[in-house]
Structure formats: C-alpha cells, structure tokens
Amino acid sequence: MSQSAHFNLTARVLHWTMAVMILTMLFVGFGMVSTISLRPILVSLHRPLGIAILLLVIVRLWNRLRHPPPPLPADLPPIQVFAANASHWLLYGLMFAMPLIGWSMLSAGGYPVTMFKGFNLPPIAPHDPTVYAFLRGAHTWLAFLLLGTVLLHLSAALFHAWVRRDDVFPSMARGPAAMPPPVVSASDSNDENDDERVEPPRD
Structure with a gap:
C-alpha cells in the first residue's frame, strides 16, 4: 500500500477531534480531585467522554492500518525517528488503556x-x-504519563513546524494542495492550432 505525503481526511479529523477530547479529559480528571462542588458535573462528563475516546481510537487505528501515515523526513536522526514512532504507539496504548x-x-x-x-x-x-x-x-499514574506524552508530542510538532520547517506538521494540519491547472505556452498553443488546421484538398 503506497504512502501519501499527507494524512487522509479521516485521520486529520480524528486527530484534532481527539486532541481536544483528551485535553478536556485531562483537565476534567484533574479537576475532579481538586474540587468538591463541581465534582458531580465533572464525573458525569468524564465517564462518557472516556468511552467516546475508546471508540474513536478503535476507528483511528483501523484507519491508520488502511491508510499508512506519511513517511518521516529522510534526514531525521534515527533517535528522533525512534522517539516519534514510540511516542505514537504509546499514545495509542494509553488511549486504549485509560478508558478500560x-x-x-x-x-x-x-x-x-x-x-x-x-x-x-x-x-x-x-x-x-x-x-x-x-x-x-x-x-x-497513567493519567500523568498521558499528560507527559501529550506535552512531548506537542513539543515535537512545534519543533517540526518552527525549527525544522519540514512537512511533518503540514501533513496533519491540512490536506494536499490542489494541483494547479497546466500552463499552456504560446508556442504550444500555436502548435496545437497548426495540428488542427486542415489543408485544402489539392487537385
């Protein structure tokens, strides 16, 4: 299966949707242990949000297996390639494990x-x-690990966007740019007109 230079639309929508949900879940979880008056409201939000994340990560993994992610830059140091792959699978594992x-x-x-x-x-x-x-x-403890992994993931994304300025962040931030229409030069246009010109019949 060939790899695209960008994540497909399903992967991008799931990524940003789940990013918001996971950050919300972390804030709600930490708020549950630091407040009493809002605890019933936070608990009623925390539980269904966790199950929703569990269901979406299944869809996300299924989509990832069907549509391989874009390759990392060829000049990326091996240690950073290892860290990127390890952190991604750690995130998947935590997104499964935490709700369960x-x-x-x-x-x-x-x-x-x-x-x-x-x-x-x-x-x-x-x-x-x-x-x-x-x-x-x-x-x-896994909530703290998830928070640390999310912060590491965010730091890596900003590093690629602001320091390396490569295609890693744009591959998830947006889809591939539309192909511009072909430019026809004047010479090509004249050649086409010459081809279409019909010579009169000769006697």
Missing part, C-alpha cells in the same frame, strides 16, 4: 458507568475493593 482501566476501576468499586440518564455500561471487573484500589492508583 477507568471502566474496570468503577466496576470493581461497584459504581455504575453512566453514559446518560437511564443507560449504564455493564461491569467488566468483579466487585473487589483491593482491585479497585490498585486500578485507581494505576489510572492516576
């Missing part, structure tokens, strides 16, 4: 995972206070 661990944590604690009024997700872990405590700690 949160869902399992709530199940182990005996809490409902409410998507909207009257609809709860089924539990995916047995009710166990020990498991709940372990998963709660894991969820917290």
Whole structure:
C-alpha cells in the first residue's frame, strides 16, 4: 500500500477531534480531585467522554492500518525517528488503556458507568475493593504519563513546524494542495492550432 505525503481526511479529523477530547479529559480528571462542588458535573462528563475516546481510537487505528501515515523526513536522526514512532504507539496504548482501566476501576468499586440518564455500561471487573484500589492508583499514574506524552508530542510538532520547517506538521494540519491547472505556452498553443488546421484538398 503506497504512502501519501499527507494524512487522509479521516485521520486529520480524528486527530484534532481527539486532541481536544483528551485535553478536556485531562483537565476534567484533574479537576475532579481538586474540587468538591463541581465534582458531580465533572464525573458525569468524564465517564462518557472516556468511552467516546475508546471508540474513536478503535476507528483511528483501523484507519491508520488502511491508510499508512506519511513517511518521516529522510534526514531525521534515527533517535528522533525512534522517539516519534514510540511516542505514537504509546499514545495509542494509553488511549486504549485509560478508558478500560477507568471502566474496570468503577466496576470493581461497584459504581455504575453512566453514559446518560437511564443507560449504564455493564461491569467488566468483579466487585473487589483491593482491585479497585490498585486500578485507581494505576489510572492516576497513567493519567500523568498521558499528560507527559501529550506535552512531548506537542513539543515535537512545534519543533517540526518552527525549527525544522519540514512537512511533518503540514501533513496533519491540512490536506494536499490542489494541483494547479497546466500552463499552456504560446508556442504550444500555436502548435496545437497548426495540428488542427486542415489543408485544402489539392487537385
């Protein structure tokens, strides 16, 4: 399967949509542990947002497998190539793991995972206070890891956009530019007219 110089439209829409959702999720998550008055509102937003991210990352991975991402610049140092690939797969892993661990944590604690009024997700872990405590700690530490990975990803994007000024950031920021119409020179036009000219019949 050939690689394009830009991410396809589906990948770009999912990337920027999920970027907003993940940043919102991180702020909501940290706000839940630092406020009491707004906690019920933040919790009601945190749970369905996490499940939405889980569903979208499945679509995003499916799209990535069908449409390979554009290649990195050939002159990029190997250590940066490794860091770019590793951070991308770490992000995918965290986007999968965080919602599933949160869902399992709530199940182990005996809490409902409410998507909207009257609809709860089924539990995916047995009710166990020990498991709940372990998963709660894991969820917290992975949230810090996700925040660090997002900041690293953002720093790398700005480095490519402002320092290297290569095609890495534009490949996700926009689609390929439209091909300009071919320019016909005066000589080419005259040649075409000569070809189209019909000579009169000779006696």
